[in-house]
Structure formats: structure tokens, C-alpha cells
Amino acid sequence: MKYLVKKIITLIMTLFLVSVLAFLAFQIIPGDVVTSILGTEATPEREEALRKELGLDLPPVVRYFSWAGNVLKGDFGNSYRFSKNMNQMMPVAELIGDKLPVTLLLAAISMVLIAVIAIPLGVFWARSKNRFLDAVLSMGTQTAMAVPSFFLGVLVTYLFGILLKWFSPGGYVSYKEDFWGCISYLLFPAISVAIPKIAMTARFLRNSMLTENGADYVRTAYSKGASERRVAYFHVLRNAMMPVVTFLGMIIAEIVAGSIVVEQVFGLPGIGKLLISSISTRDFPVVEILILYITFVVIFVYFLVDVLYRVIDPRISNK
Amino acid sequence: MIKIENLSVAFDGPEVVKNVSFTIGDGEILGVVGESGSGKSVTALTMMGLVSETARVTSGRIYYDDQLLLEAGTPRNNALYREYQGQKMSMVFQEPMTSLNPTMKVGAQVEEVLILHDKKSQDGNVAQGEEKKGSKEKAGLTEWIRERDAIKERRRQRVLEALRSVGLKDVEKLYDCYPHQLSGGMRQRVMIAIAVILHPGLIVADEPTTALDVTIQNQIIDLLRKINHEQKNSLLFITHDLNLARTLCDRILVMKDGEIVEEGNTEEIFGDPRGDYTKKLINAVPGRTGKKKSAYQKRREARKEEEGAQGKALLEVKDLSVFYRENANSLFGKTVKKCVVHHADFSVYEGEILGLVGESGCGKTSLSKAILGLNRMVEGSVTHFSNAPQMVFQDPYGSLNPAKTVGWLLQEPLRAQGMLDPSKAMTPKDREAAAYEMLRMVGLKEKYFTRRPSQLSGGQRQRISIGQALITRPGLVIADEPVSALDVTIQAQILELIRKLQDDLGTSFLFISHDINVIYQVCDRIMVMKDGKILEIGETEEIFAHPRNAYTKELLK
Numbered sequence: 111m112k113y114l115v116k117k118i119i120t121l122i123m124t125l126f127l128v129s130v131l132a133f134l135a136f137q138i139i140p141g142d143v144v145t146s147i148l149g150t151e152a153t154p155e156r157e158e159a160l161r162k163e164l165g166l167d168l169p170p171v172v173r174y175f176s177w178a179g180n181v182l183k184g185d186f187g188n189s190y191r192f193s194k195n196m197n198q199m200m201p202v203a204e205l206i207g208d209k210l211p212v213t214l215l216l217a218a219i220s221m222v223l224i225a226v227i228a229i230p231l232g233v234f235w236a237r238s239k240n241r242f243l244d245a246v247l248s249m250g251t252q253t254a255m256a257v258p259s260f261f262l263g264v265l266v267t268y269l270f271g272i273l274l275k276w277f278s279p280g281g282y283v284s285y286k287e288d289f290w291g292c293i294s295y296l297l298f299p300a301i302s303v304a305i306p307k308i309a310m311t312a313r314f315l316r317n318s319m320l321t322e323n324g325a326d327y328v329r330t331a332y333s334k335g336a337s338e339r340r341v342a343y344f345h346v347l348r349n350a351m352m353p354v355v356t357f358l359g360m361i362i363a364e365i366v367a368g369s370i371v372v373e374q375v376f377g378l379p380g381i382g383k384l385l386i387s388s389i390s391t392r393d394f395p396v397v398e399i400l401i402l403y404i405t406f407v408v409i410f411v412y413f414l415v416d417v418l419y420r421v422i423d424p425r426i427s428n429k
Numbered sequence: 430m431i432k433i434e435n436l437s438v439a440f441d442g443p444e445v446v447k448n449v450s451f452t453i454g455d456g457e458i459l460g461v462v463g464e465s466g467s468g469k470s471v472t473a474l475t476m477m478g479l480v481s482e483t484a485r486v487t488s489g490r491i492y493y494d495d496q497l498l499l500e501a502g503t504p505r506n507n508a509l510y511r512e513y514q515g516q517k518m519s520m521v522f523q524e525p526m527t528s529l530n531p532t533m534k535v536g537a538q539v540e541e542v543l544i545l546h547d548k549k550s551q552d553g554n555v556a557q558g559e560e561k562k563g564s565k566e567k568a569g570l571t572e573w574i575r576e577r578d579a580i581k582e583r584r585r586q587r588v589l590e591a592l593r594s595v596g597l598k599d600v601e602k603l604y605d606c607y608p609h610q611l612s613g614g615m616r617q618r619v620m621i622a623i624a625v626i627l628h629p630g631l632i633v634a635d636e637p638t639t640a641l642d643v644t645i646q647n648q649i650i651d652l653l654r655k656i657n658h659e660q661k662n663s664l665l666f667i668t669h670d671l672n673l674a675r676t677l678c679d680r681i682l683v684m685k686d687g688e689i690v691e692e693g694n695t696e697e698i699f700g701d702p703r704g705d706y707t708k709k710l711i712n713a714v715p716g717r718t719g720k721k722k723s724a725y726q727k728r729r730e731a732r733k734e735e736e737g738a739q740g741k742a743l744l745e746v747k748d749l750s751v752f753y754r755e756n757a758n759s760l761f762g763k764t765v766k767k768c769v770v771h772h773a774d775f776s777v778y779e780g781e782i783l784g785l786v787g788e789s790g791c792g793k794t795s796l797s798k799a800i801l802g803l804n805r806m807v808e809g810s811v812t813h814f815s816n817a818p819q820m821v822f823q824d825p826y827g828s829l830n831p832a833k834t835v836g837w838l839l840q841e842p843l844r845a846q847g848m849l850d851p852s853k854a855m856t857p858k859d860r861e862a863a864a865y866e867m868l869r870m871v872g873l874k875e876k877y878f879t880r881r882p883s884q885l886s887g888g889q890r891q892r893i894s895i896g897q898a899l900i901t902r903p904g905l906v907i908a909d910e911p912v913s914a915l916d917v918t919i920q921a922q923i924l925e926l927i928r929k930l931q932d933d934l935g936t937s938f939l940f941i942s943h944d945i946n947v948i949y950q951v952c953d954r955i956m957v958m959k960d961g962k963i964l965e966i967g968e969t970e971e972i973f974a975h976p977r978n979a980y981t982k983e984l985l986k
Contacts, residue, residue, distance in 0.1 A: 326522060326527040326528045327528055327529055327531070329528070330528045333477060333520045333522075334514060334515040334541055334623065335511040335512070335514035335515035336511075336541065336545055337511060338507075340545075345530050348532045348533075349532055422532060423531065423532055424607040424609070425607065425609045
């Protein structure tokens with residue numbers, strides 16, 4: 111309980127710090143949202159009017175606190191850039207709420223793929239004594255890790271979309287209209303996201319298991335008459351998972367924060383795509399919330415990793 | 430029971446076990462004695478079928494009763510071995526701290542042996558249950574579950590029984606503990622419980638007490654003897670410690686460089702050793718007799734008789750308490766100060782070797798760190814009357830920078846001294862000369878000057894460490910377990926060297942060790958420490974003859 115309270119306080123403090131830093135960054139970087147909206151040809155009067163409308167004429171400190179106060183009340187503000195229709199501003203919450211499920215679904219599918227494929231592959235690889243197989247896996251994973259994700263996206267699109275016609279590239283259906291259709295479309299970007307991560311995780315797990323294989327308790331297990339299979343799954347895997355869990359945590363955080371490139375390649379209306387366009391148009395309210403979201407995700411995932419650590423290794427919880 | 434014929438084992442290079450033949454009789458305790466690298470562990474691991482797959486058996490056969498277990502030229506039959514491992518032969522390893530799976534409960538780890546080998550009775554029951562389950566009658570299913578629970582409960586009781594039989598208390602609670610919650614001695618008892626639960630005909634114990642404290646060591650040896658007595662199984666006891674082998678074993682093999690150099694009854698070997706190596710080994714064991722006094726020690730004693738005083742104090746420790754911060758790993762955690770040394774009060778006098786003896790965790794190292802100022806969380810006072818005390822560490826493998834040459838390493842303290850105090854700075858030429866001289870003083874030839882630590886043996890490295898400590902001619906050297914990582918014969922040489930250097934240079938030593946016999950051999954005075962408290966200080970002979978404290982008496986047993 112005490113542990114949980116500590117974690118929550120850390121989370122709040124970090125969020126505050128990050129929001130200040132993001133705000134400061136926006137003060138420093140060149141570029142002006144007003145010019146970005148009106149273009150360079152606008153008259154100074156119009157610019158002034160818009161500035162006033164958006165509240166940009168106030169001093170930065172006042173602006174930060176009024177924004178922070180609103181956020182605490184649950185009002186994330188309106189986007190500078192997007193609008194619902196001619197008369198209505200686009201609330202940031204609605205804008206992000208629309209795109210978040212896409213990214214989360216993509217992340218969930220990728221994670222399932224990674225966990226389901228990488229862990230058995232890693233164990234299998236660690237146990238295989240076949241030199242040829244070892245070389246093939248080694249080369250294969252190395253290649254998968256080296257290929258840049260946009261190229262992988264293109265490759266997946268070409269193979270599954272154009273050659274095999276398992277999905278129609280660019281034909282994304284919203285999850286609101288057809289949930290399963292959306293999932294089956296997302297499977298392919300998820301594959302592009304997952305392939306390099308699978309390679310890394312499998313490689314990492316294999317190395318971790320090979321290191322653990324030299325541990326004394328493994329010899330003890332053999333001395334009891336346990337088979338190699340039993341030793342691998344019963345004794346070594348759990349201990350070898352420790353570093354892998356940390357690694358998986360880093361991957362989850364990365365994916366949930368939005369796979370910018372893959373979203374772009376597959377034309378997915380996700381968080382990553384939104385982040386890029388908002389930064390380039392200086393859409394401060396959107397960017398700020400997105401950064402807070404990413405920070406939250408990263409800290410939360412690390413918290414989960416911490417909890418998982420305690421589950422796997424009894425030595426930690428007793429400290 | 431066990432018959433090994435002409436066994437040779439090689440890894441990548443030359444054979445590490447050469448043509449070894451021996452038998453172990455029913456109920457016999459056979460000791461295998463030798464220094465590190467003598468092939469004793471490889472022989473045992475090969476016999477157990479546990480040696481790594483890179484090892485090749487180049488000749489010989491191993492029989493268990495009349496069953497051929499292993500033959501050179503044919504690959505190891507792992508399936509056959511699995512039948513024997515745990516059930517008919519089992520092994521206790523050296524490292525109790527790492528030999529148990531850290532993520533598995535103790536009970537489950539003992540139980541695993543039963544699960545692996547008690548298949549017969551279980552399978553029968555499970556098959557029966559399966560049948561009933563197949564009939565899909567509700568009563569059958571509950572009965573099947575009840576049956577299974579009964580098997581589980583029987584197994585649990587057997588595990589608890591085994592844990593109790595190795596002298597563990599509170600076994601119900603222990604069953605659900607993880608290894609890290611247990612002390613080293615308790616873990617070793619759990620390992621022994623794993624080894625004996627199925628009453629195998631042979632138990633192999635590979636240095637089972639080396640990592641344990643002396644008092645725990647004796648308990649484990651007693652336990653092994655008791656098990657051998659009650660269960661009538663054979664025991665193969667591997668050790669580098671001749672005293673241990675002598676107290677426990679019926680028969681002893683002495684191994685050197687992969688060969689058996691002597692074999693015989695314990696009394697024969699110790700009473701009338703034939704081989705030169707055996708004699709050397711027996712003589713090297715630090716005993717409590719035949720202590721040679723160095724000229725310096727004689728002078729010290731003479732002076733003491735004349736003046737009735739200890740001489741000048743080089744180090745005065747007054748009412749010193751040392752604390753450690755119990756680490757709080759987070760921003761909000763409270764740091765707790767933990768006292769590891771309570772009110773230490775002693776002095777080190779000019780030209781003496783003061784021994785500090787105690788078990789692991791008693792605060793020996795914390796005390797030495799506090800004296801050197803490496804730990805500032807202290808109360809009380811430490812006063813040095815000599816300049817720049819130096820330190821010699823336990824691990825000769827880790828404490829020398831592997832990237833530098835011996836000559837560089839020896840000069841480093843001089844360079845540091847020159848930087849701290851420009852008046853003492855030496856020219857590079859003088860430094861080199863000093864390093865060469867020190868090399869000679871620690872008994873190494875000049876050719877070692879350009880070698881790197883990786884090209885030296887453990888004993889040679891420890892000589893370099895000692896040379897490093899002495900090259901600035903400090904008044905006081907703190908030696909923290911300087912010989913405990915070394916083999917007995919090397920150990921004897923290093924002790925000899927320390928005495929010789931004390932004689933030549935008149936340096937005082939604070940000599941820290943857990944081994945009371947080593948302490949006896951080198952020290953003028955002894956300080957006994959337990960749980961952070963100094964229990965007794967006195968002249969070596971005095972303490973050995975008339976220990977006052979109960980703990981000292983136990984140590985001396």
C-alpha cells in the first residue's frame with residue numbers, strides 16, 4: 111500500500127515536471143501558431159485578434175497555470191488547428207479520444223504477437239544444439255532487427271496486401287464501424303511493428319537463458335535427475351525472464367506511445383500521426399496532452415514491470 | 430558400490446583427469462583431497478553424469494554396483510543417468526548460496542526429487558483416477574481429486590520429514606520459504622535434504638562446507654557423519670581441507686594434477702605419508718603446533734620482558750562504533766542506520782601482527798574499512814601514529830587491474846604518494862628501482878616486471894598485492910583475509926612471506942582471517958570478534974591456552 115502511494119506521488123511529480131518542460135520547449139522553439147494558421151500574408155490586425163482569441167497575449171506563466179488548472183478540472187482545452195465545423199472548436203479530449211483506440215489496439219495486437227512468438231522462439235533457440243539452425247536464427251533475427259520499420263511496412267504491404275491480397279492497403283476501416291474488420295486490418299501493421307521486437311526479444315531471452323544455464327542451481331536440478339526440457343522450462347525460464355521483462359517493458363512503452371512510422375505507412379489515424387502533425391503546426395494544447403499521455407504510459411508500464419518483477423523474483427519483494 | 434576404471438577426462442586441451450581408478454565400498458566414507466585444479470571435482474561430476482558436454486571421456490569406465498554407467502567412446506546415456514541421479518546417487522555442492530533455485534520455494538525444490546523419481550506409485554494412482562474421470566461420474570471425479578490431494582499431502586509430509594531429518598526446525602514454515610530467506614548453513618541443510626530424501630546408495634559432497642563459517646562447518650560435518658551412520662550409504666567427500674578429511678573419512682585419495690598420488694586409510698595417510706606431495710600437503714596445513722618464531726617476534730618478546738611494555742602504538746582505536754546506511758531505494762524511503770561494530774577498543778603496536786578472527790558478517794571488514802577512513806559513518810576515534818596505512822585484499826584475481834603490468838602496479842602507490850605529497854615525489858628511475866627491489870622482496874623474479882596479472886597464479890598475484898601495500902613502507906598494513914582464496918601449499922608460502930617481511934621491514938599488520946589456525950601461525954596477539962563486538966584480546970599463546978570467552982572456546986574446538 112505504502113509502495114503504491116509512493117509510486118503515485120512519483121507519477122504526479124513527473125507529470126508536472128514534464129508538462130512544465132514541454133511548455134517551456136514550446137516557448138523556445140521558433141515558429142508561431144498564428145502564422146501557421148493564417149499564413150504569412152495576414153494583416154497584423156488579424157494576427158493580433160487571433161492571438162487574443164487563443165489567449166496567447168497573456169504572459170507565459172499565467173498561460174501555463176490557467177492551462178494546468180483547466181487540465182486538473184478535466185478540461186484539456188481546444189485544438190488551435192482542428193475544428194469540428196465552421197463554428198465549433200475541436201476539443202483536444204475528443205481529438206485524442208478518437209485516435210487513441212487505434213494506437214492502443216495496434217499496440218495490443220503487437221504485444222500479443224511479440225509475447226506469443228518471441229518467448230517460445232527464445233526458449234527453442236536456447237535449447238537447440240543444431241549449429242545450422244542456430245546460424246539461421248542468428249542471421250534471421252539480425253536481419254529483422256536491422257531492417258528499418260518503414261521499409262518493413264512497405265514490405266508487409268507488398269507481400270500481404272498486393273501479392274497475397276489478404277488485406278487491401280490503405281483500406282482502413284474505423285473500429286466504430288467494423289471492429290473485427292479493423293482488427294484484421296491492424297494485424298498487418300502490427301506485424302511490421304512486431305517483427306524487429308520479436309527478433310530482439312528472442313535473442314535477448316536466448317542469451318539470458320544461456321547465461322542462466324551456467325548457474326549452480328541448474329546443475330543442482332540436473333543432479334536430481336531432471337530432464338533438459340524440465341530444467342529449461344521449470345528452472346531456467348523464470349530466472350531468465352527477469353532481464354527480458356525489463357526489455358519488454360521498454361518495448362511496450364515505445365509501442366503504446368505510438369508507432370509513428372508504421373501509422374504513417376499504413377495510413378492509420380493514430381496517436382503517432384497526430385503528434386507529428388500537431389508539432390509541425392504548433393498546436394500546443396494537443397502536443398502538451400500527448401506528451402503527458404506518453405509520459406503517463408511510460409511510467410505506468412514501468413510500474414507494471416516493477417510489479418511483475420516482484421511476482422517473478424521473490425527476492426525483491428522482501429527488501 | 431562404485432567402481433571407476435582408468436578414467437581420463439579432457440576438455441579442449443590436455444587431460445585434466447588422468448587414468449584415475451578407485452572404488453567406493455558400501456557405507457564407506459571416501460575422501461578425495463587435493464588443491465584446486467587437481468581434477469577432484471571433474472572426477473566427481475563425470476561420475477555423476479553432470480560434467481558439461483564439452484568434456485570428453487577419453488578412457489575408462491564407471492560402474493554403479495554392476496551397472497555400467499559410462500564408457501569412453503560411447504556418448505553419455507542421459508536417460509540412464511536420470512534414473513540414477515537423485516535416486517541412487519546424489520550430490521551436495523560447494524555453494525549453498527547459489528545452488529538452490531532463487532525463484533522456487535524450498536519445499537518445492539525438495540519435492541521435485543520425489544516428483545521426478547516416485548513416478549511408479551503416482552502414475553498408478555493417476556491412471557486409476559483418469560479412468561474414473563473418464564466415466565464422468567461426479568463421485569468419481571471428487572474421489573479422483575481427493576486421491577490426488579492425498580498424494581500431494583503424502584509427498585509434503587515426506588518433504589517435511591526429510592527437512593526435519595537434516596536438523597532443520599520449524600519445517601512447516603520453511604516449506605514455503607524462498608532460499609534467500611535462509612542462512613548459508615540452512616541452505617546447505619536443504620541441499621542435503623534433497624540429496625538424502627530418497628536414500629540413495631551414494632552421496633557425493635563436493636566441498637560442502639568450504640563456503641560456511643567454522644561453527645556451521647562442524648555442524649554440517651556432524652550431520653553428514655550421522656546420515657552415513659544411519660542410512661548406511663556411501664559418501665564421497667571432496668575437500669581441500671586435510672583436517673576435515675581426517676575427521677570424517679575412512680579412506681583418503683590424494684589427487685594432484687589429475688592423478689591419484691596416494692591412497693590409503695586415513696590413519697595411514699596422516700600417520701605415515703609416503704608420497705612427497707602428501708607430506709608437503711600435510712606440512713602446509715596451518716596447525717597449532719610447530720610455530721616458528723621470527724627473529725622479530727623474538728626481539729619483541731625480549732623487549733617486552735625487559736621493559737614490560739608493548740612499545741609504541743601505531744594505531745589507536747577508541748570506543749569505535751561503525752554504522753551502515755540500510756539503503757532506501759527510493760526518494761521517500763527512510764534510511765536506517767545499522768550498527769555493525771560496537772564500541773571497539775584496541776591498539777596496534779609497533780612491529781606486531783595483530784590477528785582479528787571472526788565469522789563472516791561479524792564486522793571484521795567494516796572495522797578495517799572504518800580504520801582506513803573508507804567508511805565515515807563512525808562514532809569514537811581512530812588515531813594513526815604512522816603514515817599512510819595500506820591494505821591487502823582477499824581476492825587476488827579481482828584486486829589487480831588486469832590491463833597494467835606488474836611493474837606499473839607496483840609503482841602506482843609511489844606515484845599516488847608523490848602526487849599527494851610533492852616532497853615525497855620520486856624520479857621515474859627511482860620508482861622503477863624501488864619496484865624491482867620490492868619484486869625481489871616478495872620473492873618474484875625480475876622477469877615478472879613486465880607481465881600482466883592474467884599471466885600470474887593466485888599466489889603470485891597475492892605477492893604483488895603485498896608488494897603494492899609495502900612499497901611505500903607504511904607503518905601499518907591491514908590484510909583482509911589475504912590467504913583464504915589460496916590453496917594450502919600456497920597459503921603456507923604467503924604466510925611465510927608476511928612473517929619474513931615483518932622481520933625485514935618491521936611493519937605492523939592487522940591480519941584479518943576467519944581461520945583460527947592461520948591466525949595462530951602468524952599473529953603475536955589475537956582479537957576475537959562476534960556480532961560486531963570484540964570479545965577478547967590477548968597474546969596468541971595465552972588465548973589458545975586459556976580462552977576465557979565461550980565463543981572463543983568453540984572456535985578453538
